[in-house]
Amino acid sequence: MPLGPRLRGGDGFGLMPFSLSPEELTAIKLSLRVGFWAMLTSLPVALLVAMVLARGRFWGRSALNVIVHLPLVMPPVVTGYILLILFGRRGALGAPLADYLGIVFAFRWTGAALASAVMGFPLMVRSMRLSIDAVDRRLEDAAATLGANRGWVWLTVTLPLILPGIVAGMILSFARALGEFGATITFVSNIPGETQTLPIAIYTFLQVPGGETGAFRLTLVSVAISVAALLASEAIAQRASRRAAGL
Amino acid sequence: MLSVSVTHRLGAFTLDAEFQSEGGLTALFGRSGAGKTSLVNAIAGLIRPDRGHISIDGEVLTDTATGRFVPAHRRRVGYVFQEGRLFPHLNVRQNLAYGRWFAPKDGARSLGDGSEFDQVVGLLGIEHLLARRPANLSGGEKQRVAIGRALLARPRLLVMDEPLASLDDSRRHEIFPYIERLRDEMRVPIVYVSHSIPEVARLATTLVVLSDGQVAAIGPTAEIMGRLDLFPLTGRAEAGAILATRIAGHDSAFALTILKAAAGELRVPRLDLPVGTALRVRIRARDVMIALKPPEGLSALNVLPGTVAEIAQGDGPIVQMRLDCAGEALIARLTRRSVETMGLVPGLKVHAVIKSIAFDHHAFAGAQPLAVSSDAEIAEG
Numbered sequence: 001m002p003l004g005p006r007l008r009g010g011d012g013f014g015l016m017p018f019s020l021s022p023e024e025l026t027a028i029k030l031s032l033r034v035g036f037w038a039m040l041t042s043l044p045v046a047l048l049v050a051m052v053l054a055r056g057r058f059w060g061r062s063a064l065n066v067i068v069h070l071p072l073v074m075p076p077v078v079t080g081y082i083l084l085i086l087f088g089r090r091g092a093l094g095a096p097l098a099d100y101l102g103i104v105f106a107f108r109w110t111g112a113a114l115a116s117a118v119m120g121f122p123l124m125v126r127s128m129r130l131s132i133d134a135v136d137r138r139l140e141d142a143a144a145t146l147g148a149n150r151g152w153v154w155l156t157v158t159l160p161l162i163l164p165g166i167v168a169g170m171i172l173s174f175a176r177a178l179g180e181f182g183a184t185i186t187f188v189s190n191i192p193g194e195t196q197t198l199p200i201a202i203y204t205f206l207q208v209p210g211g212e213t214g215a216f217r218l219t220l221v222s223v224a225i226s227v228a229a230l231l232a233s234e235a236i237a238q239r240a241s242r243r244a245a246g247l
Numbered sequence: 248m249l250s251v252s253v254t255h256r257l258g259a260f261t262l263d264a265e266f267q268s269e270g271g272l273t274a275l276f277g278r279s280g281a282g283k284t285s286l287v288n289a290i291a292g293l294i295r296p297d298r299g300h301i302s303i304d305g306e307v308l309t310d311t312a313t314g315r316f317v318p319a320h321r322r323r324v325g326y327v328f329q330e331g332r333l334f335p336h337l338n339v340r341q342n343l344a345y346g347r348w349f350a351p352k353d354g355a356r357s358l359g360d361g362s363e364f365d366q367v368v369g370l371l372g373i374e375h376l377l378a379r380r381p382a383n384l385s386g387g388e389k390q391r392v393a394i395g396r397a398l399l400a401r402p403r404l405l406v407m408d409e410p411l412a413s414l415d416d417s418r419r420h421e422i423f424p425y426i427e428r429l430r431d432e433m434r435v436p437i438v439y440v441s442h443s444i445p446e447v448a449r450l451a452t453t454l455v456v457l458s459d460g461q462v463a464a465i466g467p468t469a470e471i472m473g474r475l476d477l478f479p480l481t482g483r484a485e486a487g488a489i490l491a492t493r494i495a496g497h498d499s500a501f502a503l504t505i506l507k508a509a510a511g512e513l514r515v516p517r518l519d520l521p522v523g524t525a526l527r528v529r530i531r532a533r534d535v536m537i538a539l540k541p542p543e544g545l546s547a548l549n550v551l552p553g554t555v556a557e558i559a560q561g562d563g564p565i566v567q568m569r570l571d572c573a574g575e576a577l578i579a580r581l582t583r584r585s586v587e588t589m590g591l592v593p594g595l596k597v598h599a600v601i602k603s604i605a606f607d608h609h610a611f612a613g614a615q616p617l618a619v620s621s622d623a624e625i626a627e628g
Contacts, residue, residue, distance in 0.1 A: 138332055141293050144319040145326035146400045147349030153320075156345070160336040243336055 020221075024214055026193050027201035028221055034109060034197055035177035038116035039170050042124055046169065050128035071183075072122040080186025083115055087187075111188035112195045116180045120173030127172055131165020132158075164240035171233030178225060198222050249273075249404060249436065253289050253299035253309075262286060262296075262460040271452030272430045272437040274468070277480070282460040283440040287406045290438060291326045292319035303403055320349070325402030325435075329409045331389040333381035339392050340377040343368070346400030364399065370433070371395045371425050387418035391425060398435070405429065408440045419446075426450055448472060448489055448529045456480050472529075473576030475559040475567045486567070487531035488578045494524045503548075503603070510572030514548040514603050532567060532580035536600040539589060549601040553577060555593050558586065570599055 020028070053065055071079050087094040087105040097103045105111035135158055143153045181199040188195040190204060202218045205211035252265040262282040266273075275283045288294045290301055292308065295316055301309040303324075308317045325346075333342050347364065368374055371391045381389060390410050397405060407426075411419045427450065429435045441447050447454060447468065454471040456464040458480050464471055469489040471477060478486050495507040497517060504520075506513040506528065513528070520526070541550060553572035560566075566586050570577040577599050591597070 136332075138328070138330075139334060141319070142326065142328060142332040143334075143345070145291050145293070145322075145324060146346040146396065147320050147323070148345075149318075149320050152349070157334060 020217060021214065023192060024201065024218055024221075027196055027198055027218065030109060030112075030193065030196065031178055031198040032225075034112045034116055035174045037110075037113040038120060038177040039124075039174045041113070042117040042121050042173060043166075043170060046121060046124040046173075047128055047166065050125045050132055050169075053125070054129045054132040068125050069122045071119050076119065076180070076182025077186050079118060080115060080183035083111075083118065083183065083187040087111065087114065105188070107188050107191060107195060109188075109194050112180075112184045112197055113177075115183040115187045116177035117173070119180050119183050120176035123172040123176055124169035127169035128162065128165045131162040131168075134165075135161050160243075163243075164237045167236045167240055168233060171229055171236075175226060175229050178222070178229075248304055249290070249438065250300070250302045251286070251290060253286060253296045253301065255285055255289065255294070255296040255299070257285060260460060264457060264460065264462045266455050266462055266465055268436065268438065268453060270434070270436045272426075272439055272450050273453045273455060274439045274441055274447045274451035275455050275457055276441055276447050276451075277457035277463075278442055281442075281457040283442075283457055284408055286457070287326075287408055287438055287440055290404070291324045291406050292317060292322045293326075323351075323401065323403045325397030325400055325405040327390070327393050327397050327405065327407040327410045329412050331381070331386075331393040333384075333389055333392055333396070335381055337381075338377070339373065339379050339381070339384070342381065342392060343377075343396050343399055346396045346398075350399065350401040367395045367398050370428055385418065386414045387421045390414065390422055394422075394425065394429070398429070398433070402435070405435045405437045406440075407437060409442070410439075411441075411443075411446060423449060444472075444486075445529070448487075449527060469576070473569060473578060475557055475569055475578070478559070478567055486578060486580070487529045487534075488569075488576045490528045490530060490575055490577070492526050492528050494518065494520055494522050494526060496522055508551075508572075509575050510551045510553065510577070512549075513551075513601070516603065530577060530601060532578040534601055535570075535577060535579035537568070537570075537579055537581060537585070537589070537591065538598045538600055539595075541598055542600060545600065547600045547602045549603060551577065551599045551601070553597060553599055555591055555595045555597055557593060558591065570597065572599065 049064070049068060053061065053068070083105075084091070086092055087097070089095065089098060089104070089106045094105060097105075103110070105114050139157055139161070140153050143157045148156060178197075179199060180197070181203070184195065184197060185200055185203075190196050190200050192201075196204065198218055198221070202215045202222070205215035205218065248270070249268040251267070253262060255262045260280070260282070262285050264282065264286055275286060277283055285294065289296045289299065289309065296309065296311065298311045299309055300307070300312070307315055308322055309315065333339075334345065337345065343364065368377070371394060373388065373391050373395060376384060376388055376392065381392070384392065394407075394410070410426075411422055414422070426437075426439075430437060430450070430452070439450060451468040454464075454466065454468045455462055456471060456477060463480055464474065464477050469491075472486075473488045490508045490510070490513075492506040492508040492513065495505045495512065497504050498514070502517040503514045504516070504518045506515060506526065508528070515528075518526075536547070538550075541552075551572050553570035555568060556571040556576070557569040558566060559568070561583075564582055564584075565580060566583045568579045568581065568586070568591065570579060579599060585591075
């Protein structure tokens with residue numbers, strides 16, 4: 001299935017043979033789906049954790065902080081292996097989830113999304129936490145004196161002010177998901193159409209003779225998506241922070 | 248009626264203050280670090296005092312003895328902060344609507360016809376700002392919007408923490424009339440934190456002097472400002488008495504305005520105000536000279552007869568003295584040498600001489616356009 005204009009010829013052998021094979025297209029679509037769901041599902045959890053870390057004063061706060069940041073410093077393969085132990089079909093969490101809720105992660109695209117979400121989680125939390133720390137809490141006091149209870153204060157003052165951080169965190173998480181390799185391949189392996197995301201597809205192409213062209217095309221797509229995501233995040237964050245700054 | 252009694256430790260500093268207020272504008276006056284802001288934060292429910300009891304109109308808001316603490320959002324104490332604290336992500340209209348949204352929907356403060364929103368906006372003169380963002384407002388405009396926002400939440404009490412401190416002189420004068428209208432027209436009880444004598448002199452009906460976390464004096468503004476023993480707290484250089492006057496006429500030939508006070512007439516540089524307007528005039532102690540006889544051949548235009556009521560004792564070269572001019576206090580500041588050579592003692596009849604040009608803007612509490620103070624509150628003093 002051709003996608004976009006053929007830049008030169010189209011014999012599939014030129015320097016810029018920009019027509020994607022079905023396998024390549026599948027990998028791209030899968031990557032976008034995995035990245036989207038990884039970003040979306042970790043959003044509420046990350047926001048809650050960021051709030052708790054920024055504002056909470058409780059025993060075990062630094063322990064939570066360490067756990068959240070672990071995927072950032074551990075080798076991705078280790079994270080993937082831990083996920084396999086926990087969320088595998090017979091894992092401590094995977095078994096009950098599959099038996100009672102019918103949610104299966106092992107060797108499914110949902111597992112790839114979970115791995116990506118976990119890997120992107122610290123980035124998302126950090127970005128949100130920075131913006132929460134930057135909120136002028138005196139504005140929240142002002143809202144309280146105007147009759148807003150804590151829930152309303154959060155919704156009408158805190159949330160709009162930290163929106164740039166939330167958006168930035170989402171983009172970071174999405175970008176991380178698109179690039180995720182180690183944890184995903186360790187956790188859910190390399191199944192075309194199910195868990196073979198862009199980086200894994202590129203890796204696979206490179207393993208077979210004559211796969212360089214496919215790898216190169218996917219690399220270009222990967223770069224394009226990353227650039228687009230960055231530009232979008234830049235634009236959204238700029239708008240949001242201008243708004244938060246009252247301009 | 249507001250009743251406050253608070254003990255609160257902040258590091259090495261202890262706030263231990265108690266006062267009551269019966270409406271009008273109650274100024275908490277004192278130097279920085281005297282505990283003023285902590286006190287109003289306790290009233291607004293932003294801090295929980297170590298010990299204390301705070302009530303408004305009999306409703307207990309804080310009582311550490313029973314553990315009662317009404318959270319800030321249910322107190323209905325409006326707060327105008329020193330820095331305005333407008334919400335940067337909302338425009339002026341939305342900022343104003345914010346307080347309105349959470350306010351109780353019954354018992355609107357009546358100002359006559361028209362919606363409450365339009366009235367407040369009109370009162371503060373901010374119609375033209377509604378679509379703007381706080382970042383595009385001047386300091387004075389921000390504070391007016393902040394006042395409007397607090398008012399629209401329908402507070403039982405309005406707390407203002409140095410609302411003019413971040414403004415320059417001319418912006419300050421821009422806000423004064425609006426605060427006076429809150430006090431006199433809307434009759435909102437106000438607790439007003441300030442460390443500025445001109446501000447307090449112009450706005451306050453009741454003055455609470457705070458020093459090192461304690462209430463040093465409380466009473467009607469004119470009475471407190473006339474007390475010699477409080478000068479170290481109220482500031483010697485700016486010290487002065489407040490006279491209640493009314494514009495008796497204008498001397499257009501010399502561009503002067505004649506003010507009538509109980510003690511006599513004062514001629515001041517022309518004021519563009521109608522005859523009959525009530526005006527508070529602050530006469531600084533350093534602008535007052537004392538003569539034993541009605542002076543002749545003197546350029547000063549204003550001579551008020553009075554009696555020496557009190558002379559503050561001290562070893563320094565300067566002495567403060569309070570005169571009784573037809574029941575009103577006038578403060579004079581002169582050298583101890585003059586007091587001795589002239590033989591000034593309490594009970595002696597003297598004449599206070601005030602140069603007309605002493606009535607610069609300080610005399611009118613820095614007011615342009617000028618204050619219209621009700622004389623009722625001066626009568627209390």
